Amino acid sequence: MATIFSKIIEREIPSYKIAEDDRHYAFLDINPAAKGHTLCIPKKEIDYLFDMDADDLAELTRFSQKVAHAIDKTLQPIRTGVIVEGMLVPHAHIHLIPIFKESQDFSLGKKVELGDTEMLNLARRISKNVEL
Known part of the structure; x- marks a missing residue:
């Protein structure tokens, strides 16, 4: 069964797209923990991030790094944090969350x-x- 993220990739559900290449998709989280909170996902549907093939995980990390640099350049946070929780949607994903103050x-x-x-x-x- 297709996850909500797969439906976003297929444009069945709208999203606030940030970036896309042939294997990955990045979009703003609709329930953001901070302004600019972005999700980076593989287009291939896999439930658990650490079940990904090592090369695929490395590619997702490189894609996420490029998106994080764009967030940093655009919003100028102290840094962009990373959360890999993966419980709500059974589709591997990385949360990029801009941190604007140390007490955030x-x-x-x-x-x-x-x-x-x-x-x-x-x-x-x-x-x-x-910059992909």
């Missing part, structure tokens, strides 16, 4: 409210800085 709580349980227009503009701004 960037756990997945914390959410910031961003409207559709702000999400669209944010996705466009970050995507312009992705």
Whole structure:
């Protein structure tokens, strides 16, 4: 059965796309822990990140690094944090979460409210800085 992420990749469900190549897709999280919170996923549906072939995992990490650099360039956080939790959606994914202050709580349980227009503009701004 296709996960919600596979449906996003297939454009069956809309997303705020940041970047895409032939094997990966990055998009803004619709329940962001911080402004610019992005998910990086493999297009191949696999439940558990660490069940991925080592080469595929390395490629996803390199893709995520390029997206993180674009987030850094666009939003200028102190740094971009990484969370690999993978419990809610059974499709391997990496959370990239900009950290804007040292005291910021960037756990997945914390959410910031961003409207559709702000999400669209944010996705466009970050995507312009992705160098694939």
